[in-house]
Amino acid sequence: MSLSPDITNSTSFTADLGVVTLKASSKRWSAYGWKGCLRDMPNLPLDLLYDIFQHLNPIDMLQLSRSSRDFRGLLMDRKSAFLWQAARQNIEGLPDCPTFLSEPEYANLVFDTTCFICRKPNVKGVMWEFRARYCVGCSDQMTAPWIVAAKRFPDGLPPNRVLFTPQNPIYYSTIQRRVHLRDVEKFIQEWGATDVEKREEYLKRQEDLIKDIRQFASACNSWQSTRKQAKEEKVERIRAERLTQHLRELGWGDEVDLMAENDYRPLSQNRFVRLTTAWNDKSWVKAKPHVIQAMESIKRDRLRSYHQQVMLGRLRILDLATLSYRRHPELRGKLFPHTRVIASFPEIRQIIDKPDDISVTIDDFLALTQTVHKSVADWRDKRISFFADCVRRQFDIPENIDPLQLAIGQFFQCNRCQRALALPYALGHYCYRTLKDHLDDYDLFADSAYCANLTLAVEARVDAINSLLEACNRDTRTTTVQDMDDLDLRFTCRLCNDFLVLFKELMDWHEAALHATEMGGHGAASAWKVVKSADVPGIEDVERTARNIANPAGLHIWECGHCTSMSCYPQEQILHHVQTAHNIENPVLHQDFFRVVNYNKEICQVYIAKADEELPDYLQQVVNDGVVVYVDDPDFFR
Ligand SMILES: [Zn+2]
Ligand SMILES: [Zn+2]
Ligand SMILES: [Zn+2]
Ligand SMILES: [Zn+2]
Incomplete structure (x- = not known):
């Protein structure tokens, strides 16, 4: 309870002595009007006063102390400090009275809002450090x-x-x-x-x-x-x-x-x-149309975000159904789309687009398994022909030849993430997007799961492999993947390795083409030194070792071949994932899992070195790993 005059002009408080009623005749706190009732108060025993004052605020005490000489005498007395303290307890969080101020001084500093010097009212700022309240002047x-x-x-x-x-x-x-x-x-x-x-x-x-x-x-x-x-x-x-x-x-x-x-x-x-x-009523009339407009847009936003939540929930259920769709034995090892693509199939879209208040369960999706399998097969065909068209756009290939069987039809680059991609991995490459992206625009949402669509395309990179084929005197228009494998050649890149006198990176044609793609083409046939694998004794063993080595963390990203959402793990983790999530005991590279070559990272893991020469310290690791082939022939290093 407060005796503050601005709040109330009639108030009462209870003390042990009974009820004392205080009435103020005017709205302003008039000390004069109180005099009669309060005259005898200063003479009350201190414990009674304490009971009374613990119901007051310091501002009331200040006013009382200024109301009469008796009150002033009572309240300014050091012995009355406890009365002020009692009143101070009613102000939440107010710090204790410091030793360098008396209780009345403190109350005055905090609660009297007049300037200490000129008595100007309503001065807001207290300069606590100066223990004073001054107006600006x-x-x-x-x-x-x-x-x-x-x-x-x-x-x-x-x-x-x-x-x-x-x-x-x-x-x-x-x-x-x-x-x-x-x-x-x-x-x-x-x-x-x-x-x-x-x-x-x-x-x-x-x-x-x-x-x-x-x-x-x-x-x-x-x-x-x-x-x-x-x-x-x-x-x-x-x-x-x-x-x-x-x-x-x-x-x-x-x-x-x-x-x-x-x-x-x-x-x-x-x-x-x-x-x-x-x-108030006046401002309401003025504001009403604006506020209603705001409410309408708030409602619209809320419904839209609710709809997105519903859709996202349904897509998450579809994500689970997708795992079930692809568990079919006939689909094993085949390209399978991301959930976002499946969400674009008309039969699935019908379910996802049901009104928000209708419940959708996984059974609704599972009932469509057969239809989905058919749509997946169509999607796969379309995707393969999309890649074939990409190659054809870059290179004139006879109609009766499948571009994706050709060596020049193996290498692509994602226009979004810039990665060099090789078949078959490239077919399944999608740039990492979550189910949440583009929920507003269904078509964009579904399309953008993979880079291979009209807006975010992959590009065939025939230039890189072209120089390689030229370097081994092969016809670019007819040389197939099988032909290149049969040639069994190895390459070192002259552009990148020329300064290395003691050792070179040695790549097979596939790695060399990826390397060239990542390096932006590498231009002419002269970039390559071509070596027959038969001239490098022991190369098969070393390559096998290299393939079996878990790659140093950070060099490569691995992706699951059976679910499109698993990626970016060290090799052990992707193997573990394939084994546990897909029940495949011995995962096969390029089938059950894929290696994504990191942009701008080394891709060659086999080195060729001069026999009898000591290799620099930083190669110690690869020496220990056993991925170095030593050769006597000085020709390799020219
Ligand atoms: Zn002043
Ligand atoms: Zn990409
Ligand atoms: Zn190079
Ligand atoms: Zn997986």
């Missing part, structure tokens, strides 16, 4: 820049030990770097009055005091800002209540209730709502 008078004050210091009194500026000037930024002249005068005077031998002691005491003042000021600043925030929140609440009441009357009750859990955020973020400070 007076604060100019009562403070001075540090440097000005320091000049007034007598010799021997060090300004930086006693002069201090506010550290946390929330309400008085201009006062930053200024000092309180009252403190300055006091220091100078006390310093003069202190015996020379006691001055150091005095300075230490002052420093301790300043520390206390700073602590006190920072506690008060944070109390004040918390209070300000609480006040603002209350105002905000009242605003929200008034506004939502208007909206309920117009039938927006349901929408308003939905927003309530969210603190009415969508509405309160609206520009027009933010700018309207009070929702």
